[in-house]
Amino acid sequence: MEFLQTCIDGLLFGSAYSLLALSFSLLFGVMKRINLAFGSTLLLSAVFSLWIDSVFSIGIFGIFLVMLGSSALINIYVEKLCFFPHRGNYGATVSMIASFAIWMQLDELSSFLLPERTASFPSFLPDSLFLIDIFIRIDQLFLFFIAIFMTCIFFYVLYKTNYGLLLRGVSFDRELAKKIGVNSNKITSFAFAFSGIFGAIAAFLILSTESQVTPFFGFWCTLKGLVAMMLGGIGSLPGAIIGGLVLGLIESNVINYLGAEYRDICTYLILLFILVVKPGGLMGSAILRDERAASERI
Amino acid sequence: MSLYLITVLTNVCLFSFIALSAYLILIVGEVSFGQQAFFGVGAYSLAIFYVYFDFSVVFSILFGMTICFFLALLLSLITIKLSGLYFAMATLAFAEIFRLSMNLIRFPIEKEDRATGLNGPEGFENIRWIFENNIDPLGFFYITLIILSILVIFLFVLERSFVMKNARIVGKDLILAQSLGISPRPYRVFFIGAAGAISGLGGGLFALANTYIEPAMFGMMLGVHSLAYTIIGGLGLPIGPLLGVLIDIGILESIRFLSEYRMIIFGGLVAIILIFYPEGIISPRIASRLKRLFFKKGL
Numbered sequence: 028m029e030f031l032q033t034c035i036d037g038l039l040f041g042s043a044y045s046l047l048a049l050s051f052s053l054l055f056g057v058m059k060r061i062n063l064a065f066g067s068t069l070l071l072s073a074v075f076s077l078w079i080d081s082v083f084s085i086g087i088f089g090i091f092l093v094m095l096g097s098s099a100l101i102n103i104y105v106e107k108l109c110f111f112p113h114r115g116n117y118g119a120t121v122s123m124i125a126s127f128a129i130w131m132q133l134d135e136l137s138s139f140l141l142p143e144r145t146a147s148f149p150s151f152l153p154d155s156l157f158l159i160d161i162f163i164r165i166d167q168l169f170l171f172f173i174a175i176f177m178t179c180i181f182f183y184v185l186y187k188t189n190y191g192l193l194l195r196g197v198s199f200d201r202e203l204a205k206k207i208g209v210n211s212n213k214i215t216s217f218a219f220a221f222s223g224i225f226g227a228i229a230a231f232l233i234l235s236t237e238s239q240v241t242p243f244f245g246f247w248c249t250l251k252g253l254v255a256m257m258l259g260g261i262g263s264l265p266g267a268i269i270g271g272l273v274l275g276l277i278e279s280n281v282i283n284y285l286g287a288e289y290r291d292i293c294t295y296l297i298l299l300f301i302l303v304v305k306p307g308g309l310m311g312s313a314i315l316r317d318e319r320a321a322s323e324r325i
Numbered sequence: 326m327s328l329y330l331i332t333v334l335t336n337v338c339l340f341s342f343i344a345l346s347a348y349l350i351l352i353v354g355e356v357s358f359g360q361q362a363f364f365g366v367g368a369y370s371l372a373i374f375y376v377y378f379d380f381s382v383v384f385s386i387l388f389g390m391t392i393c394f395f396l397a398l399l400l401s402l403i404t405i406k407l408s409g410l411y412f413a414m415a416t417l418a419f420a421e422i423f424r425l426s427m428n429l430i431r432f433p434i435e436k437e438d439r440a441t442g443l444n445g446p447e448g449f450e451n452i453r454w455i456f457e458n459n460i461d462p463l464g465f466f467y468i469t470l471i472i473l474s475i476l477v478i479f480l481f482v483l484e485r486s487f488v489m490k491n492a493r494i495v496g497k498d499l500i501l502a503q504s505l506g507i508s509p510r511p512y513r514v515f516f517i518g519a520a521g522a523i524s525g526l527g528g529g530l531f532a533l534a535n536t537y538i539e540p541a542m543f544g545m546m547l548g549v550h551s552l553a554y555t556i557i558g559g560l561g562l563p564i565g566p567l568l569g570v571l572i573d574i575g576i577l578e579s580i581r582f583l584s585e586y587r588m589i590i591f592g593g594l595v596a597i598i599l600i601f602y603p604e605g606i607i608s609p610r611i612a613s614r615l616k617r618l619f620f621k622k623g624l
Contacts (some may be wrong), residue, residue: 061410064550076464108593112600119409120356121603124556125596129548132592139589161405250545257414292425302404 033283034276039167041275042174046229047252048259048267049181050105050222055261057198057218060119063128064105066249067133068223069230072098073240074137077146089147092121094227103216105129110219128162130245138242150235156229166209166236173232178268183224184265194218254298331462333578335534337570339470342527343547344554345476346520346565350469351555352489353509353516354496355408356517359400360417361394362423363521365543367528369427370450372538375432376441382454386529392520397521401514420548427540448539452532473567476523480563492516492607557598559605568606572598591613 054062076093079085085093099301109125118215138144150166185191196204197214205211230248234240258271274294276319281293326334343364343409355620374380404415409524414578427443434442441451455465482488495502495509503510504592532538558569576594602608607615 044566055410059597108596108600118603120351121556121599123356124549124553125599127553127600128592129593130592131588132596135592136587217617255415257411261410288429292422292429295418295421297427299415299422300408302411302415302418306407 029273029283034165035163035277037276037279038272039163039171039275041272042171043233043271043275044228044251044255045271046174046177047248047266048255048271049264050159050226050229051252051256052259052261052264052267053181053218053222053225056264057194057215058110058114060110060290061123061253062105062110062126063123063249064109064133065102065226066128066132066247067100067137067221067245068101069103069226069248070240070242070245071133071137071140072223072227073148073230073234073244074140074146077148077240078140090149091231093233095224098227098230099223101133102219102226106216106219110215112144113216114212130249133304134242134245137245138313141240141242144242146240148238148240150236150238154167163234170232170236174229177225177228182264190214190217200297248291254294257298258301259309266309273309326462328462331466333574335462335466337467337567337574338466338473339527339534340551340554340570340574341404341473341474342530343524343551344558344570345480345563346524346527347548347555348560348566349516349520349523349549351497351552351560353492353513354607355500355513355517356413356552357416357517357520358545358552360420360520360524360551361543361547362420363397363524364422364426364528364531364547365420365538365540366396366542367525368532368538369443371532372452373443373548374450375454376436376449380532381586384524389529390525393525393528394518394522398514398518401517402523405510405514417545417548420543422545424540427543432535433480446540448537448583449532450537452536452538454533455503455536465534469534472526472530476526477563477567479514484563488512507538509618510538513540553595556605557595557602559602559607559611561605561607562615563609563611565605565612572606609622 030084051065054060075097076090079093080090109129110122113122113125145261185195193209193214194217196209197211201211255271255274256267257270257271259266259268277294277297278290281290285293343360346360346363347357353474370392371385374385374388375382400416401417404412407415428446431445432443433440439451441449443449486546491502491507492512492604494505494507495512499509554569554573556567557572558565558567577587579589580590583590
């Protein structure tokens with residue numbers, strides 16, 4: 028029963044990781060690039076919406092909307108400054124470093140808007156516990172279902188709409204997509220805005236279950252999203268979901284059986300092990316050493 | 326020179342080591358998020374050999390470098406199938422495992438009435454070599470500068486040899502390298518190992534200069550910074566990473582009067598520099614032009 032309880036906790040929390048990993052995976056799929064500034068984008072949008080709220084008192088729904096909008100805009104700013112100028116074949120490392128520089132910038136901006144370091148984030152559900160033999164926090168359960176719902180929307184946009192088709196086309200072969208007349212720059216911006224919105228929803232849910240914002244939230248998002256994505260397998264969207272859930276399961280079990288200080292060590296050990304034994308991740312295709320790997324250099 | 330300037334310049338020299346190690350790995354075409362681990366292993370092994378076993382400082386540094394070399398070799402061998410993001414994440418995982426396990430290991434001792442030794446997150450205090458030998462900051466700066474210069478001169482000599490040229494081909498185009506008959510794996514493994522050793526050397530000196538080390542110093546930020554130094558400076562010549570460190574720390578220190586907006590300006594500035602110099606300031610193209618200028622025969 029204890030094991031079941033731990034697993035349920037892990038799955039509920041892992042759904043948040045899944046959402047982060049999905050947004051990362053989307054960008055990596057389209058751009059073959061890593062956006063290190065992603066977490067701080069989410070942090071800045073959260074802090075910015077709290078700041079707007081403190082000035083105009085827009086309420087929780089207003090905060091949500093401002094977060095979505097600002098996150099999309101900041102993400103497009105990151106794209107224009109870090110990824111658009113380096114979209115050639117060899118720009119992978121450079122764009123990553125540029126996004127790292129922007130990460131510093133955005134983090135500084137958010138600490139500027141959040142001078143007292145920690146702020147409470149409004150939560151929209153009662154923080155009560157209820158019992159069906161095991162404890163489940165209502166807000167986490169809600170987060171879990173929202174995550175499933177969001178994933179459905181995500182897949183709907185990608186596989187059923189016109190934009191999704193174009194996006195997958197650009198992701199599959201950028202040159203070919205250009206030749207048949209797809210405006211790949213516009214699609215890339217769309218992908219950035221979309222992942223920004225998606226990430227902002229994830230961040231909103233996570234923050235309102237935690238009910239506080241700290242300056243470490245940005246770094247935390249980047250790291251957990253990356254690790255969850257790598258566990259599941261790069262570029263595979265189901266992999267990102269499973270990676271997030273697995274990460275949640277690992278963390279909650281390690282905390283329960285070994286103690287909180289071993290949580291991150293075990294996560295990284297498992298990540299290293301999976302990378303060494305099955306480099307493609309749990310769900311990803313086995314990497315082909317030569318051609319694909321060369322073109323997929325960060 | 327004022328004490329402030331000496332401290333800043335010593336830091337520039339110390340971080341140049343980790344930047345050079347990132348440079349070597351970037352030359353063979355990989356990106357490592359984990360060089361801070363070898364910096365940390367170097368620092369910790371110096372501290373352990375010097376404090377626990379009373380080795381002389383030179384031997385401690387050399388042992389630290391050897392440990393780093395073999396650890397890096399091991400890491401590059403187990404990740405031999407990986408490249409690109411996979412390799413970067415594997416090195417990051419390795420570095421974080423090192424950092425977090427240093428948080429757990431505690432083995433404090435008392436030496437000459439001073440608390441020292443491994444002490445988890447509180448760090449390793451009292452590595453008192455510079456006090457015991459009465460080395461002032463200026464003297465230590467000269468020591469690091471001399472070691473760094475020897476290293477850079479060695480890399481310049483290596484630059485003229487076939488080893489570096491082949492490694493650059495391996496990094497630029499794997500298939501081209503293979504069709505020219507260059508086997509990429511030995512280059513990759515050896516360069517990653519050498520990068521680990523250089524980083525460990527820097528870490529050892531860092532521990533001596535600081536007299537205090539803690540696991541939080543060797544976080545992911547340090548590793549990504551070392552990559553940023555190299556990318557800004559350029560992959561053309563071994564002085565590129567040094568230039569990157571100088572620009573980074575130099576700009577940061579010179580706009581100190583803007584203290585509150587410092588990182589806001591700095592982050593944007595780096596992104597803009599990278600738009601204009603996507604291959605870094607001393608890019609391979611500029612490097613070969615410089616070479617033609619100085620060595621008339623060219624390559």
